[in-house]
Amino acid sequence: MDIDRLTAIDVHTHVLASVTEEERSGVDSTALAGRFGTIPELTVPELAAHYREREMAAVVFTVDSATRTGRPPRVSNDEIADLSAEHSDVLIPFGSVDPHRGEVAIRQARRLIERGGVRGFKFHPSDQAFYPNDPMAYPLYEVIAEAGLPALFHSGQTGVGAGQRAGGGIRIKYSNPLFLDDVAVDFPDMPIVIAHPSVPWQDEALAVAGHKPQVWIDLSGWSPKYFPPQLVAQANSLLQDKVLFGSDFPALSPDRWMADFAKLDLKDHVRPKILKDNAVRLLGLGS
Template structure:
């Protein structure tokens, strides 16, 4: 990956379609609900990009991307997409892709062993957690064996925070409980794992100020600005991005729910200082990921 040739690094892209084999049963209804929430037709059956499609899209735009699946099979019943398959395709597209993985922390010691193997044998650079989809509080000690493995391997963690489009508008929210994704739960994790980088994903509605508080207080906590069009960013997020957290804010789109084309176009129109824009779009990620 030639970082100097890239215009940006997107730290939040999803491997939504299976690399091998058909979609899981029930997945179409879930994706249709996501498409309605984000006003994005990509969620219709057969229209989501594969990992290889994603690589081609990002390469055309000269944008690097962090890509990951989400292991939520215990809570949702949807079969997870294999971390190894996503990492292998990312390795074939290493000029543009950085592989993260996802492991349900309820897998305990087995999950910790998997994390070590993925870092050592597959070049995985970080791990994605979605507390609402995975049904756990991030500061639950149940998750600590997995965090210990990740921290010891020198990898990054990325946690969904705030409200989610997953299950939005569906009966009972598809069983998704928003309480798990309050970013304040990550404050404990940042204390207990002070050398493990933690990315709080998304503007953390309705807990935006909690997220900003944790990120300003804990040196190892960052914020990615994915999942929302920048034109909807709350003023306090823009204020901190321009000042106290200018070295800790990261560009993320939430592909394919939101495309980088849309995100970057709207980002051009908000009041981010000229000297801060390159930090958010590329430089901060380059430093954090040691690229």
């Protein structure tokens, strides 16, 4: 990966289609359509082409919520890792394992790490139906921390199930970022990324990130023009070295995000930190 060539690194994108599918059913994207409209379902190679065209890199992942949903992820961790290796000039794969699966999840995480390529792990507490500080998940975090990899956690509201009867069974309470304060204390050497503006808990996210040195915030899932003012203020000052560009593509395009980000009142030296430099440090891409 030629870091100098890249204009930005998007730390939050979803793979919604497998290269093995003859048709794309819309199972994942229809759950989000009420909030984001029509969502393109892209394979790993299609995501690579999208970001290569923009001279950007992207972190790519699925979400394993098999215990809650009763079905495996539409795209496997292995497919994402293998195909990302073929497009390593622009793609950085993260793994996702369901913490409810106990020893199975631990073995899966170890295997993904040992096979190489996976640069972190994605968790979605609301979709996976667990509190991040539940001791049930701690043996899994131990594997991730031992490998020195970051763990990225969804926070706040979610488009998954939005507008559906009973919100599709999704409980947003699991995604209060304050629960990550416990995780940060108990795993002080594991980088933690709080994903998204954490509405309605933005102040909690800022407090945790400001207090715990290994906690970061990504800005995905919301157009920058809707960012809470306190988030913009701290991204422009106290947290300028800990805030990351993320789009949530394909729910929100990097083009839309970047256009609105350009209109934020930010210091000139802060913009490149958010767009690329902070991610380079977090992911160890400069070493």
